[in-house]
Amino acid sequence: MVARINDEDIALVRERARIDDIVGAHVQLRNAGGGSLKGLCPFHDEKTPSFQVTPSRGLFYCFGCGEGGDVITFLEKIENLTFTEAVQILADRYGVQLRISDDGQPTTAPGLRQRIMAANQAAAEFYQEQITSPEAVIFRQFVDGRGFDRATAEHFGMGYAPKDGKVLARHLTARGFTHEELVAAGLIREAGWDYFQGRVLWPIRDSGRSVLGFGARRVFDDDRMPAKYLNTPETPVYKKSHVLYGLDLARQAIGKKSQVVVVEGYTDVMACHVSGIDTAVASCGTAFGADHARIVQRLMGNNDVFNGEVVFTFDGDAAGQAAAEKVFKLDQNFVAQTYVAVEPGGLDPCDLRLRSGEPAVRELVGRRIPLYRFVMGRTVAQFDLDRVDGRLQAVRAAAPLLSSVRDASLVRGYLRDLAQLVGMDIEEVRQVVSRTNRRETPLDTVRPGHRNTTREGSVLEGLGMDWPDPRDRNLAVERATLKLMLQFPTLFDTEWNGVIADDFTHPTYRAVYQAILDTPYSTSQWAERVHGANSDPVVQQLEVALLVEPVLLEPDEAYASAHTARLQLLSTMRELTDLRSRLQRINPVEHPVEHKRAFSQLIALETRRRDLEALSRGAQ
Template identity: 65%
Template sequence: MAGRINDEDIALVRERARIDEIVGEYVQLRNAGGGSLKGLCPFHDERTPSFQVTPSRGLFYCFGCGEGGDVISFVEKIDNLTFVEAVQRLADKVGVQLRIVDDGRPGIEPGLRLQILEANDAAAEFYHQQVSSSEGIIARQFLDGRGFEREAAETFHIGYAPRGGHVLRDHLLAKGFSPKALVSSGLVREKGWDFFQGRVLWPIKDSGKSVLGFGARRVYDDDRLPAKYINTPETVVYKKSHVLYGLDLSRTNIGRKRQAVVMEGYTDVMAAHLSGVDTAVASCGTAFGSDHARLLQRLMGNNGALSGEVVFTFDGDAAGRKAALKVYQGDSEFVSQTYVAVEPNGLDPCDLRIQHGPDAVRELVARRIPLYRYVMDNVVHDFDLDRADGRVAAVRAAAPLVTSIRDSSLVDGYLRELSQIVGMDVDEVRREVARTRRNPAPPADLRPTLRVLPEVADPAPQAPAAPSMPWPDPADRRLAAERGLLKLLLQRPDLFDADWDLVEPADFRHPAYRAVFEAATSVPVVPEGWSQAVSEATSDPIVRQLEVALLVEPVLSAEPDARYAAAYAARVRLLSVTDDIADLKSRLQRTNPTTDRGAYNAMFADLVELEALRKELISAGSGSIEVQ
């Protein structure tokens, strides 16, 4: 509403709206003596009445949870309304025409809001009756195909809009509604045509069960509107960013259980409630946003602590991952913890109920995981966790998720979970996250890791660029043993006989060093022209350039011998085996010894052998060699 409500009108609303009558619409009240009434509190779960109403003072108070106030604050709390919305609703109910103190913007015509709500209620009843008509058979067939019986259609008051262009309009005009009210409610278009034609409809209600608008699904192939779903246009009572489907059924349970389960569609909400998930809601014609978050938070109570939970159900496809990222970016709107429930086979809750029954829907919600964990799993999914560099890259990509956690006391636990996901030591993960925090990547870098593709036309195909061999850093101490061994191999090939097999190509972690070793071991050692033969066996120009550098760099030992070469080889092999052990431990950490016992035992046996080999290599490589 534009402007400010006149104070005298607010006082008149309080006077005319009897608190015992308003509260009595939600709570069964009994005489408690002394002019007071008692009942079970609607704001918390209780078995013994502690909720008291005192009509003479116009106040209510609960001795159990501490909620209290006047008739306006009661409507605010019970129906999740703002102060202005509560005053409007009560004014419509008791016949007070609100005067608005003008602030320069047009206001709402007095009484129009009530007319729209009454028109919506009448339309909902008309639509619901049409489901049983001869034309409504297509709606009945749709509901039956989605696993919903007649009782479900009654519970959710499902409707059907006839295909005739003026059927609803003529019905409501005959009942006394004005053309202006029908257009203002979004039920009829400016030119007189019914807004919904030939569609199955779901009435969208507020927590007080007033019909605010409708969601409609296409059921005819020749529907003139191509959109699968359409919703009531924005009106003075229907704002899609402020409403949630199913709120009328779930409001009390959300407050009592301090849980809200956010679905992606109307039939999913139906399936959830019929399966026993009685806190399910869905956004209507728009993505779940900050206003929805605040709406749910008010229902669950906002006490400044991370209590309660909001569970999102997403499809397991790219669209679902994109939706998860959007919700995660708005996670700061919640005081409650946020979770995700994703069916492994990609079934939505409605299909899950059809194929596996109500228990499967309840189990889906019960298996929820923290939202940050779901996003984190998707971030690391694209990396090869069987490789050390892949694990480090995964940690760096997931680091912004950890550092964005609002509750700093939880960060350590999240670091441990990330270490378990990627299979790294938690201290290593902590160091990488700290390094990433000091040098953060642009926020947009997170999107490609979730494999969310921009909606643009495919570019013209291009020839793939030729892969370029990376140049190794000569100062990298982690690769010093590899560099030293290759210098020795290229400059003193006589120390490596034909049967020499202490090192394999896979033992070299840098691809350029590996390519040098493969070229050097592919040609026989000859007294003359050895370096030239190695160069000719090398196809990559970068690797040939590296061979030249290795040939001219001095070898650390002035008089190397075969024993010195074997010790250097053992050092390279040791580093490789150490990496293998780390990789194997990572896989063991990610393998369940109960459900995958065979694989776990096999990997454990390999680990024992590698540890034994590691000890041998430590002994063999302990000779007097220096590493740069």
């Protein structure tokens, strides 16, 4: 089941969250007149401000790169959050209790999620306070033994759970949390005992730095829990397949560098960050899976397919190699290229740093090889390459791997690698691979997924309809008319002054107008309902741009009427051109009835043209 937030609660979050406050925390905004604010876009480099915020409508838009949306969209993009995460953070900040349900059935009582998050934060602070206690000497020995100092431990929020089985329960109960809330948070068991006892802990945070749960390592030989690592059980806020340790610290670096380094443990994340690999994260208490892959891809954003990279570090033993093969099956979940970094001696990043220092950790990631090449080597090694049939079988077994290579410019090099591995001529390998994959296109054809990022609107290029050029003079009237309809709908009659969808020549402008036609007008949330009438992401983004883009003059009904007349005039002129061309092709002697009908239409269109010219002068 898919959890969803109550629509009324989302609307209340949008209403209470001031977009100028949220944006202002990241962008220096200045008055731009007309109730708008301007600043330098946080989503692309620019020297002249083209980023505009309209607080009255709760919208932002950049006329340089095309990013735009409401306060939730801004937080999603600037913090690399999902929609749900952004709503939850804003709800916590502005005191909105969210109702979350599965298929219409409530999953948690209203306000319980906020109480769990508050309890987790209080627990994290309590655990961190314990690291200086006499009992926590074993904690300090553990941290020192892994080559970290106290400042590093505090940076990662590490803590210590005392052996006293109910000390956390007593502490949080005194803070006002109920037994039911603490059980729901996974902090205590139903019988009242603390979930973590006598363990070193790491808080697991989301990208907004809220504590979702904890990971804990055994440090006492007499620990009654057999597992070396123990994680918070599944709760309304903690799903182990949906979280990554270190995400809160790596999020911004991942977005800037378009790189994610996936390691296997908490101390490996720490070792990587301390060594300068600040894009490192790790799965928590479970193997890296499809949900993690989607999180990683979202963090990297919609960058060019050839720039982003996901680097997996595995142990050099058989288990690590098997893990690499498992991850390879998830490769299609990524737009970015995938790599593997394996330390030949079998050391993980933490142990490698202890033995050889921080440069060795950086070198490990620097020596990464394509994931497909690692798996291809393992695949080829299964065959007897001293035999002709063995070499042929190896190439056939490796052929599907080449179809997963997204950068077509690399395919020839990878074919050469395969040819060298099996000891065959490269052209012979190419033929075998082509026959095996039964490709309909050459191997050097770019695979779907590459996206143009060269002009405004590029953030949505390839996801839906084409983005109209705002500087196109031929489309200026269409754009200006839609701006008036979206921003000042009361200036038009109930039929939108007779405008029809075919008056718009650009398909995306036509789609925006169709959304307007499909939305019954009312004074309440007009723009939001138009925005929801079309699911195409380009159309939705264009609507945001048109809502934020300023109108040159203070509009009135005459101004709006002039624009619709001008739009209809251009449409009429196109009809006249087509009709004149058809008249020239009709022989009046052979087809007198058809010629007379067309000529009558011409006279009617000419009359309409003159009337519209008179009405349209106010739009010039």
